[in-house]
Amino acid sequence: MDFSFLDQLWVARFPLLKGLGVSISISLSSIVVGTVLGVFVGLALTYGVRPLKWLVRGYTDFIRGTPVLVLVLASYYVLGTVGINLGPFQAGVLALAVFCSSHVGELVRGALQSIPKGQTEAAKAIGLTFPQTFAYVLGPQALRQALPAWVNTAAEMVKASTLLSIIGVAELLLRTQEVISRTFMSLEFYFFAGFLYFVINYGIERFGRYVERKTAVPS
């Protein structure tokens, strides 16, 4: 038996690759679900009628005040108790999507509120209905405003996906821990996992900068 790191890495390549795949699918699904939810949250925060606005504000503040790990643990343990039987993967993704929705919600609200009032008034003046105003005037401008921060949120979600290892989802970090418990090479393998996450997030960060440059209002 050989104990050098590269050999062990080769032996463990399939579990680690599978873990990486699971990490990516956790991140992607929570970003997609969270963004869809978050856009509604943002719209409700900006244009909602009073009671709805308060309700959604309460939701965002509560979610943002709770650690993601608590959301993940609560979602996993609570849903089972009330008879909704989700696996750890689904429960975890649900928790991350809820977390993501609160971030995206604030992002969308900030972007919509930063659009000068004159834009809405101008749209009204040329006779656009509100849905039209939103689709042609407010939406595109808000999108440009929110896109760079949204890319950062995506990187945040990749990092948060590691928390699902605590409820037993076999993503990259849990797979790494399994490999370590077999090989005792904690230094090397934690470093390797950290490196993989770094590469993914650095890529996303660079992409975010690129998007920021591309979408910047020419001045």
Added chain:
Amino acid sequence: MTYTLNFSAVWRSFDLLLQGLALSLGLAALAILAGCAIGLITAFGLVSKRVLLRKPAGLYVTMIRNTPILVLVLFSYFALPELGIRLGKIESFVLTLAIYSGAYLAEVFRGGLIAVPPGQREAGLAIGLTELQIRISIIIPLMLRNVLPSLGSTLISLFKDTSLAAAIAVPELTFEARKINVETFRVIETWIVASCLYVATCSLLAALMRAVERRLAVPR
């Protein structure tokens, strides 16, 4: 769905949750103090003209910000002993959190430093202060005032990150909640109470930071 909420079991162990909360706050306080020191030094590195200071500082910030904190927590608790660095659970966690927040705070402070008008430094030079004196008595106080809002939100997310200490069995709030959850099976109640404690503390911290901001606001 025949589940009736019954908080009595959670109230019986409520003091455990409070102890956990106190530990969470303590961890956050230590980490933010150390993190501010690391962040401040790094921020001066980031704005330095010398490549030998700027590049390593930038590398540290990029590396730490793009690595999940759970990986860092596990790394420093399980892997550092292999390098002969043996720390207790709490020490290793505070160290990790300080290094993690240091990277975020460095970016925060960098923004604040850039926003200090160069005239302030020149004025300091004119009255004969050394570079170090200028930094300590002019630039840092002005910069702190600039960055108070982002400092506040970093503090709050730092406090929330203390929940990760549960992963290495530090008995903070999340860990205690999980223990009560397992012992009493009052799953929903435990998590409701624990999240409410987190939310309440975060709102309190936010209110506190707003009060400090108002106190220190530049009079206009």
